[in-house]
Amino acid sequence: MANTSTRTLRLLSLLQTHRYWPGRELAERLGVSPRTLRRDIDRLRELGYPVQAQRGVDGGYQLAAGAALPPLVIDDEEAVALAVGLQAAAQNPVEGIAESSVRVLAKVVQVMPVRLRRRIDALRAMTVSAGWGNPARAAADPAVLTTVALACRDSERIRFSYTAAGGNKTERNVEPHRLVSLGHRWYLVAYDLTRHDWRSFRVDRMSAPESTGARFRPRELPTADAAEFVQAGLDTMQPQTYRTKALVYAPADEVRARIGRWATVEEAEGGHCLVHMGTDDLDWPIMALGSLEADFRIISPPELLTRIHAWGARFTRAQ
Incomplete structure (x- = not known):
């Protein structure tokens, strides 16, 4: 027995x-x-x-259902299905669950036997995503995400190779702070030990992250939170970034609750609000504004208005 x-x-x-x-x-x-x-x-x-x-x-x-969620016992097949599902959620983030997906994925992978990790890697390698959006946009590797998430949780320094937008590759040694999901991309906010300053790194440009085993005392971030730090960095990227501005005929609090993570929302006269976004893809602000279910007027740039008219023409032709 x-x-x-x-x-x-x-x-x-x-x-x-x-x-x-x-x-x-x-x-x-x-x-x-x-x-x-x-x-x-x-x-x-x-x-x-x-x-x-x-x-x-x-x-x-x-x-029966209880007042709190107790630990769950799952078998091998269920563990593989759970990890694959969380990887999909991390790569195609749904509002409100992307960062939670990465945290759970990190916990699952940490205790998963090697034989199951191999099955997950094989399944992911042989699967082609059919998601919508820009096909050229690189997705973050779930293995990189989970490694970084665990380092953030444990306040453990990591090193990795990083490829900048111009193709220059450097070796980084950082104190990771938080992962941020913004505009269908993942960013790591960390203190760069070589440059002695805070930096944000696109996760899809990181490779071979590994823990150094060295713990650190968390530093104070120079902004209110990690998402604000990443957004501020994107707003200063002039060459390939559009700075969009729209007047939305809805209260600022309602708009901020829907898209405040990706945009700056300011109150305007008449109970309306101004929405500012920094982006390298004009389709993203169109989707964000369309999700508000409120009328709006594009103030700048003119390219955004042209893109919206093209979208509208296609929708009108739909039968």
């Missing part, structure tokens, strides 16, 4: 695979008596798992 800890984990796994288990069948699957099964159920309850019991000849057990 398996020891108590192993049997308890097996019981938890079975309860999570079926909504309801007849008591006799569950005891047979575990190879224990009904009395031992009841003790194991009580042990799960003590650990915080809400197990409901139905008494009688046909009685049984089921795992």
Whole structure:
């Protein structure tokens, strides 16, 4: 007979695979008596798992929803599916879940056996994304994201190779602070130990990040948060960046709640607001403004208005 800890984990796994288990069948699957099964159920309850019991000849057990999320037990196939799904969420971020996806992915990969990591890498290598957007835009490698996320969490210095926009490659040694998802790209905000200043790095331009094993005391960021630091850096990039401005006929608080992570929103007269964005892709502000479900007027640049008219013509022709 398996020891108590192993049997308890097996019981938890079975309860999570079926909504309801007849008591006799569950005891047979575990190879224990009904009395031992009841003790194991009580042990799960003590650990915080809400197990409901139905008494009688046909009685049984089921795992109910609780006030807090308890630890989950998953098998190999489920672990692979979870990691692949989180990788997809990280590469094609949905508003509000991208950064959470990376945090969870880092936790899963950290404890995952090597054999499962190989299966995930093989599956990712042989899969072609059919997502919409600019096909030339590089996606961040989930392995790089998870390595960086763990270093941010553990306040551990990392080194990596970084390729700048002009193609120049340098070696960096940094104290990572936060990962930021902005405009369908990932950025690392970190203190550069060589340049003795804060920097933001595009994750898709990073390669071979590795932990140095050296811990550090977190420094104070010069802005309110990491997202603001990245946005400020993008706003100063003049050569290939458009600085867009639009008047939106909606309250600033509502607009800020929807797209405030990617834009600067200022109050304007009449209960309206001005939306400023720095971007190298004019399709992105069109999607952001369109998501507001409010009327708006483009102030600058003229190229943005031309692009919107082209979008509108295509939509009008749609049948």
